[in-house]
Amino acid sequence: MKKKFVLTFPPESTNEPVTCRLIRDFGLDINILRAEINAGQEGKLLLEISSTKENLDKGLGYLESRMITWEPVAEKIHFHQDPCIHCGSCTAVCFSGALEMDRLTRELVFTPEKCIACGLCPSACPLRLFTLEFAV
Numbered sequence: 001m002k003k004k005f006v007l008t009f010p011p012e013s014t015n016e017p018v019t020c021r022l023i024r025d026f027g028l029d030i031n032i033l034r035a036e037i038n039a040g041q042e043g044k045l046l047l048e049i050s051s052t053k054e055n056l057d058k059g060l061g062y063l064e065s066r067m068i069t070w071e072p073v074a075e076k077i078h079f080h081q082d083p084c085i086h087c088g089s090c091t092a093v094c095f096s097g098a099l100e101m102d103r104l105t106r107e108l109v110f111t112p113e114k115c116i117a118c119g120l121c122p123s124a125c126p127l128r129l130f131t132l133e134f135a136v
């Protein structure tokens with residue numbers, strides 16, 4: 001099976017060789033699609049993982065033991081844009097740059113081509129304007 005996950009690292013875990021351990025100790029085949037990690041700060045990794053379900057479950061269990069949270073990546077994001085109040089809350093979680101505030105108009109700009117369907121924006125929007133379709 002092949003799936004994508006977003007990993008969120010607490011500041012104390014950003015120096016850990018997590019992907020090496022997932023590969024070496026759990027036999028996962030990992031493709032790093034995007035990384036945003038700075039030592040001592042919260043970090044994010046977008047990974048594509050190929051593995052058996054058993055090994056994947058063990059690897060995800062290891063992440064939890066290291067206080068690293070993970071979320072499966074959605075296949076598609078739908079944005080119901082008209083009711084948007086341009087509060088900017090969703091831009092704080094969008095590390096791909098698909099959601100940004102226009103500095104002049106102070107309005108939200110959504111660039112679907114940049115969206116990696118990480119699944120982080122739905123819970124960030126107070127109006128729940130994003131919905132996700134997950135892969136089976």
Ligand code: SF4
Nearest residue numbers: 094115116118119121
């Ligand atoms: S799912 Fe949302 S937060 Fe993630 S990249 Fe797409 S627009 Fe940004």
Ligand code: SF4
Nearest residue numbers: 084085087088090125
């Ligand atoms: S969080 Fe929701 S309401 Fe706020 S700017 Fe983003 S889409 Fe618009």
